């Protein structure tokens with residue numbers, strides 16, 4: 001598990017650690033780690049041209065001491081000191097090692113540009129001249145290394161208001177910051193290298209966490225000797241309608257490939273015919289009324305993809321939600337629930353899987369505001385509605401009250417195509433039916449869906465059905481990593 005923290009959490013941990021160490025120790029640890037990564041990137045340090053962009057705070061201090069270390073190894077190091085003041089001791093150290101103060105034209109000639117403008121001390125959009133320097137660095141030919149956080153990215157949330165540095169590598173000190181894992185910030189970091197400065201024992205419970213392959217290997221259910229199709233988990237799928245038959249096919253496909261022991265599909269005649277012909281493995285009930293009494297026992301339900309929002313759909317949703325098993329609520333069922341929140345008043349767990357527009361309707365909030373602050377809104381929805389929330393988007397996040405938000409590290413932009421959400425609903429539903437909690441089913445589902453998307457796309461467009469087809473390969477890829 002990769003854990004990340006807000007700026008305040010990091011600052012408190014740093015203070016606790018700093019109190020036990022001689023002055024300046026942490027900055028030297030940070031600078032040593034930063035210089036090592038830079039040296040690696042340069043290949044040959046001697047004679048290379050390095051430009052430091054520094055602001056007024058300790059982020060600039062890290063950059064200056066790293067510059068000193070590179071200068072001692074023969075790099076030609078210049079500093080563009082952009083702050084109202086500059087870390088004094090760091091500047092002296094750099095100048096003593098042969099570094100120079102340069103003007104900003106040097107940025108265009110540099111092999112390596114070190115962004116020490118602002119770190120966790122940033123607030124709001126980058127002010128000038130920082131914003132211009134960030135843009136000039138982006139246009140320059142040299143590689144950009146961000147110190148701690150790319151300047152312009154809010155370390156605690158990943159928000160970016162205005163210009164921000166785009167780094168090849170971000171060297172972060174002590175622990176990951178939330179803003180490095182959540183878009184739009186995450187899109188600015190490049191590769192993230194963590195430098196251990198001894199903060200570990202002082203860190204509180206994380207703000208957010210990201211699963212790794214090793215976590216999936218532990219969390220994913222596997223059939224044992226005792227398993228049969230019922231014990232592996234039976235999933236009910238209430239999805240599809242006369243208009244959207246494909247949603248039913250894709251959700252059932254995601255569920256079957258996601259390891260459900262059996263999938264029971266219930267729907268109207270048109271989707272029933274499609275599901276029967278695509279998935280003879282599923283057990284199908286044609287509904288002549290909106291009732292699930294004839295469907296048989298299931299361990300979880302997926303409710304909503306392509307279901308429609310008419311009275312019939314509303315009644316079926318109410319029936320499914322009146323059951324005593326976990327329910328994943330997606331797509332049209334989210335519209336029904338937005339109209340009538342009392343549908344969610346139940347004792348068994350609920351996992352909702354909205355994108356930003358659907359969450360906007362549920363929270364009666366603005367879609368753009370949700371896109372700009374995904375973590376905050378996912379948390380709010382979890383608290384307000386008393387459910388687990390999987391908010392889909394460029395960084396998919398999973399929020400549940402009193403747990404760190406899980407941010408999904410996998411995926412590809414090619415997944416932004418019709419029907420992939422239906423596959424995800426089926427997959428996460430299958431994991432619920434196999435006994436995972438909403439929190440684990442949602443985060444493992446998002447993870448596998450992202451891996452399957454990458455495998456299916458390989459740099460070219462994909463169709464949603466390809467993602468379902470790629471799921472077994474995705475499961476093999478992540479579970480073979482350590483077994």
Ligand SMILES: NC(=O)C1=CN([C@@H]2O[C@H](COP(=O)(O)OP(=O)(O)OC[C@H]3O[C@@H](n4cnc5c(N)ncnc54)[C@H](O)[C@@H]3O)[C@@H](O)[C@H]2O)[C@@H](O)CC1
Nearest residue numbers: 026027056057058059118119120121122123125126127148
């Ligand atoms: N505190 C510590 O023990 C350590 C701190 N470290 C470094 O120190 C950094 C934090 O240092 P600081 O607390 O001095 O803060 P920063 O260096 O991140 O930034 C503070 C400065 O930025 C200015 N500023 C804030 N928002 C701005 C904006 N939008 N546009 C332009 N200027 C803005 C402030 O006026 C202030 O002068 C970390 O990110 C890390 O790089 C590391 O050396 C590890 C140890």
Ligand SMILES: [K+]
Nearest residue numbers: 118147149151
């Ligand atoms: K920075």
